[in-house]
Each structure stands twice: as structure tokens, then as C-alpha cells.
Amino acid sequence: MQRKKLDKPRRKYDAEFKSDVLKMISSGRSVQDISHxxxxxxxxIHKWKAQHHEVIGQKGSFPDVVSGTVSDTDHEQLKARIRELEQERDILKKALGIFSRGI
Structure with missing residues (x-):
């Protein structure tokens, strides 16, 4: 008995979509979660991930994918921004406490 092929068109994914999927993986989401x-x-997705790892050293088909590395200057800038945001958050918490007391 022969199985009848489904006449389903093959889906094609552009580099931007693949890049977005790989960014999801690098942000910590599991491949299973993304695929579902x-x-x-x-x-x-595993195939795209393997292709990306082959391309990292070479300028290839996924130019928009974040490599996952952060330079030292970027790291310091990010830490400074985090400190700034934490200070703003603390100020807002204090202001909320003051205004919620009522006068």
C-alpha cells in the first residue's frame, strides 16, 4: 500500500526570521518552546543553530544574529545604566511611600 503525499507547500524562512529565532534561543528560551x-x-531550529555556529567566524548567511558576546566597554556601560535605573527605581519607591501616607 502506498502512502499518498500531502500537497503541502514547503515553507521558506528568510534570514531575518532565522535571526529572530536564534535571538530567542540566546535569550534563554528552549528550542522545544520556540518550536511549539x-x-x-x-x-x-537545531539545523539553523548549527549553521550559525559554523558561520560565527565567517561573514555568512546570518549577519544580523547577535553573537552573544559583549565587549568590556559595552559591559561597563550596561552596568552603569543598571545602577542609574536602580537609583531611579529607589527614588520612585520613596516618593510612592511619601505620597501614599497622605497629608
Whole structure:
């Protein structure tokens, strides 16, 4: 008995979509979670991930993908921004406490 092929058009994904999926992975989401939410086979995502790791040293097909590395200057700038935001948060907490007391 022969199985009848489904006449389903093959989906094609552009480099931007692949880049977005790889950014999701680098942000900590699991491949299974991404594949279920986007309706993509997890093997396809693993394949894109492997291709990306091959391309990292070479300027290749995924130029927009974040490599996951942060330079020291960027790291220091990010730490300074975090300190600034924490100070703003603390000030707002104090102001909320003052205004919620009522006068």
C-alpha cells in the first residue's frame, strides 16, 4: 500500500526570521518552546543553530544574529545604566511611600 503525499507547500524562512529565532534561543528560551509556539519542527531550529555556529567566524548567511558576546566597554556601560535605573527605581519607591501616607 502506498502512502499518498500531502500537497503541502514547503515553507521558506528568510534570514531575518532565522535571526529572530536564534535571538530567542540566546535569550534563554528552549528550542522545544520556540518550536511549539512558532509551529516549526525543532530539528529545523537545531539545523539553523548549527549553521550559525559554523558561520560565527565567517561573514555568512546570518549577519544580523547577535553573537552573544559583549565587549568590556559595552559591559561597563550596561552596568552603569543598571545602577542609574536602580537609583531611579529607589527614588520612585520613596516618593510612592511619601505620597501614599497622605497629608
Amino acid at each position: 509556539s512558532l509551529g516549526i519542527n525543532s530539528n529545523m
